[in-house]
Amino acid sequence: MKKIAAAAMVITLLGALMAGCSSGDKNSGNAAEGASPEGTAGAAESTTYPLKTDEKLSYWGEINGNLVGVKASHDEIPFFQKWQEKTGVKLDFTAPPSGQVKEAFNVMLASGDLPDMLEYNFIGDFPGGPEKAISDGYIIKLNDLIDKYAPNLKKYLQENPDIDKMVKTDNGSYYVFPFIRGDEYLRVFQGPVIRKDWLDELGLPVPETIDEWTTTLRAFKEKKGAAAPFSVVSKPRFFNESGNGAFIGAFGVNRGFYQEDGAVKFGPAEAGFKDYLKLFHDWYAEGLIDKNIATADTKAVDGNIASGATGATVGNAGGGIGKWQPLVEANDPKAVLVAAPYPVLKKGDKPKFGQMNQAYASEGTVAVTTAAKDPALAVRMLDYGYSEEGHMFFNFGEEGVSYTMEDGYPKFTDLLMNNPDKLAPAQAISLYARSSYNGPFVQDKRYAEQFFALQTQRDAVEIWKNTDAAKYNLPNITPTPEESSEYATIMNDINTLVDEMTIKIILGSEPVDKFDDYVAKMKSLGLDRAIEIETAALQRYNSR
Numbered sequence: 001m002k003k004i005a006a007a008a009m010v011i012t013l014l015g016a017l018m019a020g021c022s023s024g025d026k027n028s029g030n031a032a033e034g035a036s037p038e039g040t041a042g043a044a045e046s047t048t049y050p051l052k053t054d055e056k057l058s059y060w061g062e063i064n065g066n067l068v069g070v071k072a073s074h075d076e077i078p079f080f081q082k083w084q085e086k087t088g089v090k091l092d093f094t095a096p097p098s099g100q101v102k103e104a105f106n107v108m109l110a111s112g113d114l115p116d117m118l119e120y121n122f123i124g125d126f127p128g129g130p131e132k133a134i135s136d137g138y139i140i141k142l143n144d145l146i147d148k149y150a151p152n153l154k155k156y157l158q159e160n161p162d163i164d165k166m167v168k169t170d171n172g173s174y175y176v177f178p179f180i181r182g183d184e185y186l187r188v189f190q191g192p193v194i195r196k197d198w199l200d201e202l203g204l205p206v207p208e209t210i211d212e213w214t215t216t217l218r219a220f221k222e223k224k225g226a227a228a229p230f231s232v233v234s235k236p237r238f239f240n241e242s243g244n245g246a247f248i249g250a251f252g253v254n255r256g257f258y259q260e261d262g263a264v265k266f267g268p269a270e271a272g273f274k275d276y277l278k279l280f281h282d283w284y285a286e287g288l289i290d291k292n293i294a295t296a297d298t299k300a301v302d303g304n305i306a307s308g309a310t311g312a313t314v315g316n317a318g319g320g321i322g323k324w325q326p327l328v329e330a331n332d333p334k335a336v337l338v339a340a341p342y343p344v345l346k347k348g349d350k351p352k353f354g355q356m357n358q359a360y361a362s363e364g365t366v367a368v369t370t371a372a373k374d375p376a377l378a379v380r381m382l383d384y385g386y387s388e389e390g391h392m393f394f395n396f397g398e399e400g401v402s403y404t405m406e407d408g409y410p411k412f413t414d415l416l417m418n419n420p421d422k423l424a425p426a427q428a429i430s431l432y433a434r435s436s437y438n439g440p441f442v443q444d445k446r447y448a449e450q451f452f453a454l455q456t457q458r459d460a461v462e463i464w465k466n467t468d469a470a471k472y473n474l475p476n477i478t479p480t481p482e483e484s485s486e487y488a489t490i491m492n493d494i495n496t497l498v499d500e501m502t503i504k505i506i507l508g509s510e511p512v513d514k515f516d517d518y519v520a521k522m523k524s525l526g527l528d529r530a531i532e533i534e535t536a537a538l539q540r541y542n543s544r
Contacts, residue, residue, distance in 0.1 A: 046151055047380045049389070050088025057378055058092045060108065061119030061366070064437045066430040068098050070423065078432050082398060086389070089381040101125075109138065114371035116378050119439075122175060123362035127488050129478030130175040130367075136481075139367040142174040145379040152386035153177060156442065166360035166476060170540040176365035177382040177440035181357065184465075185445050190241060190355035191464035192340040193320055195311040195328075198224050206340050209347050210250050210279060213312075217288040220311040228290035230283070231310040235297040238502050241314040245353020245469065250343045251275040254353045255498070257534050258472045264534045268498045269522050274515040280506045294503050306331055312340075317457040318426060318436075325454060339460030342467055354467030358476055364438025385441035394441035397432030412450050425451060477537035487533045490526035497521055 063074060074080040074093035084090050094115060096104030102125055108114070118139065122130040133139050146154055157164040167178045181187050199206060199216070202223060207213045220229040232239050239246075245254040251272030257264055267273055283289045290296055290304065304310035306327035315321065321337050328335035342351035368378045384390040396403040396410045403410045414420075416428040429436040435447035452458045479487045501518040504510035 047149070047383060049086060049384055049387075051377070051380060053088060053377060055374055055377055056090040056092055057117060057373070057381070058094065058115035059117045059119070060094045060096075060115040061117075062098065062101050063095045064430045064434075065098060066424075066427045066436065070427055070431070077430075079397065079430075079434060082393070083384075086393060087381045087384045089377065114138065114369040116369060116372040116374075117382070118367045118369055119364065120367065121362045122365065122367065123476050123478060128481045128484030129169070131169045131171055131173060131478070132481035132484055133367070134169075134173060134175060137370050139175060139369050140372070140375060142176075142368065142379065143172070145368070145375055146174055149376050149379045150177075150383035150386075152383045152390070156180075156386050163359055165541075165544045166358060168544070169478070170480070170537075170544065172544075176367045177379075177385065179361045179364040179438040179440065180442045181359050181361060182442040183445035184359075185461060186443050186448055187357045187359065188355060188461055188465040189318065189357075190244060190316045190320070191314065191342060191460065192246060193313050193315050193324070193337050193460075194340045195220075196336040196338040197332075197334050198311050206338065208341055208344065210247075210343050210345055212347075213247075213343055214283070214288070217283065217312065218286070221287060224308075224311060226311050227309040228292075228304050229288050229310065230312045231290035231293060231296055231301050231304045232314050233296060233298050233301050234294055237499055238294060238506075239314075241355070244355035245342065245351070245467075246314045246355075247279070247343055248273065248276045249351055249353030249467075250345050251279075252352055254472075257474055257531070258353075259474055259538065260472060264474070264531050264538060266494075266522075266527060266531060268494075268501070269519050269527060274512065277502065277505045277515060278512045281508060281512055284506050285508060294507060302327065305337075308332060308335075317452055317460045321457050321460060322426075322452070322454065325456070336456070338456050339463040341463050351467040352469075352472060354464055354469045356465070356467065356469040356473065360476065361438060362476060364434075364440070366440045382440050385439065391442060391444065393433070394439060395433055395435040395444040395447050397429075402429075402432035410446060417450065417453070425453065474534070474538060475541055477534065477541045479533050479537055483533050483536075487530060490530045493525045494522050494527060494530065497525065 059074075063071070063077070067077065071077050074091075074095060080091070080093070101120075105120060105125070120126065122133050122139070126133050130139075134141050157167070163180055167176070168174050194206065194216070196206070198220060202219050204216055204219060205212070207216045217229040220226040232241060234240065237243075242248050243255045248254055248267065253265075253267035253270045253272035253276070255267050257266050259265070280289065284291075284293070290310065292300065301310070301313060302324070305313060305324045308328070308331060313320075315324070317339075321339070325337050328337060342354040344351050366382055368375050368382075372378050385394050392399070392410065396412065397416075399405065399410075401413070402416050403412050405411075412429070416432065417425050419425070419428040423431075426436050429447070429451065433447070434441065435443055436451060449458075452461070478484075497518065501510070501515070505512055505514065
């Protein structure tokens, strides 16, 4: 039966992968149903680590991209070696090829050969969302097991009801051990980036409005000789970061679904999107943006910034400014990259959109499968990450090796920040801890305070967080299992159309006035029904 279900699931997955299952670009089983943590009177069974067991559990999850080319398997990574030692549970790891997680996940489901634990994004990458993963018999509902065997996670959720609301489904099902950003500081890390040394040389301010951006990009082109004044990554979709509202947000929309005045809207069908297309069409025609912007990948943008062909982009504080600053300095010792605020039309306005992740990030979460030999043991092991000792270990690694306590502050050692093997801090941290990416634990702000080694990186977070994104962004909502196939089919077609429209109009092969025809086509593809499904999902979320 499981293989039959698996085959059916793959058909669904193949038809739905591109659509996602929540708001725009975003951006079980063996246990009987039980009470949620806030509704449970009994105390969970405390656990003493390391556990005394001879059982070995299997674990499926991707090796973090920071370690590609550094370590070949989980078994070679000190964090995963120590995690087993500290919990007393030995693990047999399987890692999908880097960048092929979804494909490998689908093949695994189709095989019917499930591990004990699965590290996956069940909201963003599982069509139908976590409740469907439970009802299809892949992962187990964790309510009873958390009640009985996960006192640390249970306590955290009881003390943080806002997070508790996020990490369960509309039906009240707990389905993973979650990754939680433990401070608002950790939720903003991306925005516009610009060459401050060029601005100073040209006597220009850091641009705030679209008009100031136009003036700045013209100056970069005409007076600094920038061949691609503005360049961004467009793989896998055109201007990936526009999904968070970068530049589009100045016109009151983003590239996905959002909420406004009690209604759910789809940005590419709103009038503001036409204004955004016109701006980028004009910039492209004037040579203010990369002529290869439709196909630019990470490597191309890195090269443009390093060489001085580009003076402005959109990127992260860590993987953007932190990566590019030494590259531009190598070419021009005076070069300085700084954050610019999310653009607005009128000076002094607060940006409507900007990157701001939810406190509960659906990446790096770990589910227990219906094939688990001992679900209780898996739950007790996973609960370690939310204990006081586990919190320090997941965030900072091993005391005396990767960090030392200085006046009560866990300070990363030179092994991580000035690695003797010339590893970048992001790579070295990933060897000994999980704070630089994700996993089943609560992320600690003190990691980021050290990871953002440059003052410009720390300043960037403060600049980028000044938006109204929290007001307009949708929470992590999902269609019901019954709605999911219909929704996925509709949005697969509509997102393909949006990408086609965006590129054609910006590059000039279609006139801007063609926008209205595209909106009509979106409606014919079922946009109103997709908005109806999103609205119902939001109402269910608000009722949790």
